[in-house]
Amino acid sequence: MSITIPDLLDRCCLRHPSVLVDQIETHEPGRRLVAYKNVTVNEDFFPGHFPGAPLMPGVLMIESLAQAAALLLLGPGGPSAPHAHVRLHGVDEAKFRRQVAPGDRVRLEVERLGGRRPIERVSARAIVDDQVVTEMELRLAVVTEVATIHASATVHPDAVIGAGTTVGPHAVIGPGVRIGRDNRVGASAVIDGLTRIGDGNEIAPFVSIGLPPQDLKYDGTPTRVEIADHNKIREFVTIHRGTPGGGGVTRIGSRNLFMALAHVAHDCQVGSDIIFGQSATLGGHVHVEDFATISAGSGVHQFCRVGRHAFIGGYSVVTRDAMPFAKTVGDRARIYGLNTIGLVRRGFSPETVRKLRQAYRYLLVSKLNTTMAVERIQSDPALACQEIEYLVAFIKTSHRGVLLRRPSRRDGESVAD
Numbered sequence: 001m002s003i004t005i006p007d008l009l010d011r012c013c014l015r016h017p018s019v020l021v022d023q024i025e026t027h028e029p030g031r032r033l034v035a036y037k038n039v040t041v042n043e044d045f046f047p048g049h050f051p052g053a054p055l056m057p058g059v060l061m062i063e064s065l066a067q068a069a070a071l072l073l074l075g076p077g078g079p080s081a082p083h084a085h086v087r088l089h090g091v092d093e094a095k096f097r098r099q100v101a102p103g104d105r106v107r108l109e110v111e112r113l114g115g116r117r118p119i120e121r122v123s124a125r126a127i128v129d130d131q132v133v134t135e136m137e138l139r140l141a142v143v144t145e146v147a148t149i150h151a152s153a154t155v156h157p158d159a160v161i162g163a164g165t166t167v168g169p170h171a172v173i174g175p176g177v178r179i180g181r182d183n184r185v186g187a188s189a190v191i192d193g194l195t196r197i198g199d200g201n202e203i204a205p206f207v208s209i210g211l212p213p214q215d216l217k218y219d220g221t222p223t224r225v226e227i228a229d230h231n232k233i234r235e236f237v238t239i240h241r242g243t244p245g246g247g248g249v250t251r252i253g254s255r256n257l258f259m260a261l262a263h264v265a266h267d268c269q270v271g272s273d274i275i276f277g278q279s280a281t282l283g284g285h286v287h288v289e290d291f292a293t294i295s296a297g298s299g300v301h302q303f304c305r306v307g308r309h310a311f312i313g314g315y316s317v318v319t320r321d322a323m324p325f326a327k328t329v330g331d332r333a334r335i336y337g338l339n340t341i342g343l344v345r346r347g348f349s350p351e352t353v354r355k356l357r358q359a360y361r362y363l364l365v366s367k368l369n370t371t372m373a374v375e376r377i378q379s380d381p382a383l384a385c386q387e388i389e390y391l392v393a394f395i396k397t398s399h400r401g402v403l404l405r406r407p408s409r410r411d412g413e414s415v416a417d
Contacts (some may be wrong), residue, residue: 003075012070012086018044020064021071021108029077031113035068041102045206061134062091065124068108069138071328073120082208086128087141089119094136110138118142138222150187168205176222177210180229194222198254200228206236213266215284221248226271228254234282239264246285254288265302269320289324291346307394309346311339320403324394325356334407335364350385354388355383364406370395 009019026034039056043090046054070086072078075372100106106126113121118141123329147161148383150169156364158175164182171185174192179185183197186205191197193210201207209226223242226249233239237258242249246267253272258264262276265283266295271290280294283302292306300322308400315331322328325343327336338357356379359370373394377383395402 003071004234005071008071008074009067012074013068019067020060023068024071025107027072027075028321029075030072030112031237032109033068033072033075034110035071035108036366037064037108039100039102039104039106042280043102054102056104058096058134061096061100061106061126062094062136062138064106065108065110065126065134066140067138069110069122069140072110072112072122072140073140084142086143087322088138089141090139092139094134096134098128098131098133099322100126100128105380106133111135116138139346162199166267174210186235194224195227195241197227200230201227202232204235204237204260207233208236208238209233210239212242213284217244217245217267218243219267223248223266225250225252227252230254231256231258233258234262235260237262240266243284252386259296273298278347280312282324292322293342296398301400304400305398308390309339309342311342318403320401321394321398322403324391326360328403330407332405333403334405335360335403336407352385352387355385355388356391359383359388363404370402370404 003024005021007018007088020037021035022037022038023032025036033286041054045057045060048254049055049057066088074084106128113123113125115121116167120140120142122138122140122300124138126133145163147163147165149155149167152169153167153171154176155167155173155294158172159177161179162181165179166417167185168187171189175260176194177191179197180199183201183203186207187202188205189203189207192228193207195210221244223244225239225241231252238248243266250264250266250268252270256270256274258276259278261279263281264270267285268282269287271288274288274292274300275293277294277296283300283304286300289304291308292310294306294312295314298312299317299369301319304318305320306312309325310322310329312318312322313327313329316329316333317331318328318333319394323335325339327339338360340353343353359377362376366373368376374395377388378392
């Protein structure tokens, strides 16, 4: 793992506005680091220090060594947590042996000596042309970043908020909530129940997560919501916790986009990389697999499944399992062929698209019933691939039945795409 100097030095508190380390030569993780500072006449401190006789200030020599020490402590193998910051706590036994002028290339050597947390001791010296310029012992405090909570937010003392997370004005977070690192919780959002949220999620204002399910049988038994990482959850989205009869958990994967007013009911199992359009609604116990798209205003009936890479058109009503790789559209939903555009965008090869298109011809255009069409697909060696195996398994494991209704002629579109 490499060190990115500007990124790590942004976590060096109270540092000079300039980055005073240009290059890293040697890095022994957690032990020693050797870096260089190239001193040029264009440095912003030279005009005033001193006019006509430019010299690098001693305090900036300390700063350059402190920055090199911060890279050692914050970099891979260092003693710091991933979101820690470094503060210069003290300088001991500093000795300045010669001046540094424009044109000098300063070698910065720092070695970790240990210490008692949060204070780390580092031996540091600067060298120009094999001559020691300055040497000292630095004491640096390694501090873990804390969450930022607005003064008007209501956060229960038993809630856990991870480092780097911000909680906006008037947000309400309940006692059983556990939120990871680097999340953003918007103004007036409500997160309650036994809710677990991972890292890097963006939760917009007025979102509601973890409230009781809209199920008349729910008796208040503790149930959960689990949300993974890097989801974008926009305004007025509602996500309800599970029920005892449905497994007790509503689960959401990573990198999903929930547009405004989307709703995820109790016990839903949502995968990753899914797009929910505005006001898209899932009934209870719905399973949505990876890379699906559920467009604006569409509803999926309880206990249904939405297959991988499926596309549900706007304002559609899905009452059976929505087929993977296909376009399902309409208030009495019908299949309008393969989701070709989505598959191409996600890198499916032309050969795989051709095989899927032929499989859907067996399912939709031929005069075979579903059982016979599946047998024909399985027996056709030209269709052998993982995507076809998944398609067949999806059909065979359906409990509500799959949506294989074709559009009528007046709908005016080809089912085979």
